[in-house]
Amino acid sequence: MSERASEPSAPRENAIVPHPVAPFPEPGPPPRDLPDLLGRLAARDPDAVVVIDRGPAGPVPVTRGELWRRTRALAAELDGRGIGAGDCVAVWLPNWSDALVWQFAVAGLGGHVIGINTRYNVDEVRHVLARARPALVVLAHDFHGLDLLGRLKAAVGDGPAPPVAVVAGPGREAPDPATSDVGGGAWVPTGIDGPVPASDPDAPAVAFTTSGSTGMPKLAAHSGTGVLRHAVADAATIGITERDRVLCALPLSGVFGYNTAMAALAAGAVCVLAPVFDADEVLADMARLGVTHVVGGDDLVLRLREAWRDQDLSAWRWWGVADFQGRSRELAAWAAAEFGTSTSGVYGSSELFALVAHWPLDEPEPDRWAGGGRVVDPAIAVRVVDPVTEEVLGAGREGELQFRGPNVVDRYLGADVPDALTRDGWFHSGDLGVLVDDGAFAYFCRMGDALRLHGFLVDPAEIEVRLAAHPDVHTAKVVGVPSASGATVAIGFVVAEQGRTPTGLREWCAEGLAKFKVPESVRVVEAMPTTSGTNGTKIRAATLREWASQLLDEPA
Incomplete structure (x- = not known):
């Protein structure tokens, strides 16, 4: 890449076709807020499958009508328990449909969720509780042999104890909630049907932990409006339709897993959830259910290739790849040769949303397999700036990628981060890249790397x-x-x-x-x-x- 730094190249002509700008795929205005998205899907076809859970006995289909009924019931119960506008709910669940229900229900009440990765240790959980100050912690019961309750108790320590809502997961019996009380009370959601109030779509709806590469992670919060707009843009530019089935193997608590699921829902597609990444089980689901779209790092697909034993993955059309292991090009070539899969490099972060950009399919290989791409929403602006002189650089010159638009973090929970924005209002990504043309960029690496x-x-x-x-x-x-x-x-x-x-x-x-x-x-x-x-x-x-x-x- 050093040749680009020393010999700036001119913008490529006609190399990249802009992503299409498409409205919400239903007639009329777009959804007002997150619950409205789900409600409209259910109203159009309540019997259509929207999520496929993985239960103890295998796949468990969930219809749009059922997911909407569960959302309304939970919202009514939370409302009765005093959860409302401005409240944070910490959701410590794997990839179960329950995690989506909690997101939609809490957003409908004007609150926001912060997802907690099931791999988080005690110190990380303690940090999230201190920053987010959740009014409620949603805890997976007896999941995969993990002692989440023990970690929660240790994280709470002598501090204020939040109430706990205990979730058993698909196909499992509800537990005794008393065993999960960490000092603030515990209960099992059993809500009855009721209306979901209209929320403020501009209020925070979700927060994501950052990578924490320079210390404990920050908690980057985004509005419901931002989530919706981005979901619709991702669905349109990736080309997800109602006929598609999208693998949701990355944790919904993280921005890449979350935005993948939201894009699938915005398109009316089916989310195929994997609460635990077992390569053999995921391959079986992909073959049996006809998965069409996958978003994940090369580490994920490397494990799939190593476990692949001629399962029929011919339905797999698109892979959005992030390069973590240096194997993206090799794996993209494998997927293309075996299944006809098209691979596109993607870009994203907790502060900017995942799938902020990806390469259109007309971009030639192997350039299309690299990180970066064309921004999915024309309202998202990107520029490249010299990190030392702060000079805005032209196409072909390497510098820090900076962003402005509806995808940028609205605020950080429990902390101010004044250095996140430049003096003229652009977000510091901390990433090194080069502008290809207006709205398209190539990502190289973290500036510190x-x-x-x-x-x-x-x-x-x-x-x-x-x-x-x-x-x-x-x-x-x-x-x-x-x-x-x-x-x-x-x-x-x-x-x-x-x-x-x-x-x-x-x-x-x-x-x-x-x-x-x-x-x-x-x-x-x-x-x-x-x-x-x-x-x-x-x-x-x-x-x-x-x-x-x-x-x-x-x-x-």
């Missing part, structure tokens, strides 16, 4: 792709550390394919990369240090930098 090698700015992914292309390499990651002279050098780490022993990896890089991009050293490790977040499994670059610093003086 970019490498300055021999005066050139290099995206480590360029080296990682070359290493991962070696037949004996399973996974590759490259980090930069200062040498004795103070100059940054690249250090590569690879995990070998099972039963293989990679050798000559620096020579392999030299055959396909410019000399200054060849890593100083490449080490084979048994496993990468990883962290499992709400959007996928990511390699911990900070840990690799520690390893690289220790190994720098050893012979390659």
Whole structure:
């Protein structure tokens, strides 16, 4: 990528067709708020399946009418328990239809939800409770052998104890709520049908935890209007229709899982929920249910490919990919060859929504498989700025990606983050990229991960792709550390394919990369240090930098 930094390219002509701008796919005005979206779907066809849960005995279809009835019942019960405008409800559930019911019901009362990842530890849960100050915690009962209740008790400690609503999940019996009381009372929702009040669509409806790469995560809140507008734009630009079935394997508590499900609902499609990612079960669901769309990192699809045993995935039309393991290009080629799947790189974050941009299908491969794309809503503006001089840069010049529009975070729960916006009102993404033309951009990496090698700015992914292309390499990651002279050098780490022993990896890089991009050293490790977040499994670059610093003086 350094060539782009040193030799700016002109905007490409006629390379990218703008995403179509489509209204809500029903006649008349768009939905007023989130409950109105679900209510209108139910009114049009109450017997149509909208969600497929995974129960103890297999798939459990949920109709639009049933999901709407459950939403109304829960809203009436919450209203009777005093949950209303401005209240936060912490939803600690896996990918069950209950999680969607809680989102719609709470939004209908003017409140907002903050999703908690079922993988969160005690400190992370304590942080969310302190920042969000939820009026209620919704807790999954006896899920996957996880002691969520124990974590909640430890997180509450001697502090104020929230009331707990206990949810059993699809196809399971309601538990005794008394066993889940952490000091504020506990109950099992059993609401009766009632109307859902009209909410303020401009009020916060949902908040997402950020990656927390620089400390504990922030809680980025978005309005119901923002959620709706973005869902409609995603559905239109991706091309999701009522006939489609969308895999929702990423946690709904995270922005990528959430926005994927909302796009499916906005199109009237079916959400195929996976509360636990088991590759064999997901492949069986994809084949049996005819999944058409998948959003997920290359880590997710890598696990699917490794488990694939000729299951019929011919219905799979589109994969929106985020590159976490450096395997996107290889996996996109596999999916295209085996199933005719079209792959598009995507872009998003907790503060900006997921699927803010993706590449249109007329963009040629392999460029279409990279991160970035064309923004899905013409109201979303993107620019590239020199992070040092703050100069706004033209097409082809690398800098920080900055955004403005209805997708940008409205506020942070429990904290002010004054540095999130520039002085002229643009959001700092902290990401390095380049503008291709108006509204289309290529994402390279986090600015802190970019490498300055021999005066050139290099995206480590360029080296990682070359290493991962070696037949004996399973996974590759490259980090930069200062040498004795103070100059940054690249250090590569690879995990070998099972039963293989990679050798000559620096020579392999030299055959396909410019000399200054060849890593100083490449080490084979048994496993990468990883962290499992709400959007996928990511390699911990900070840990690799520690390893690289220790190994720098050893012979390659």
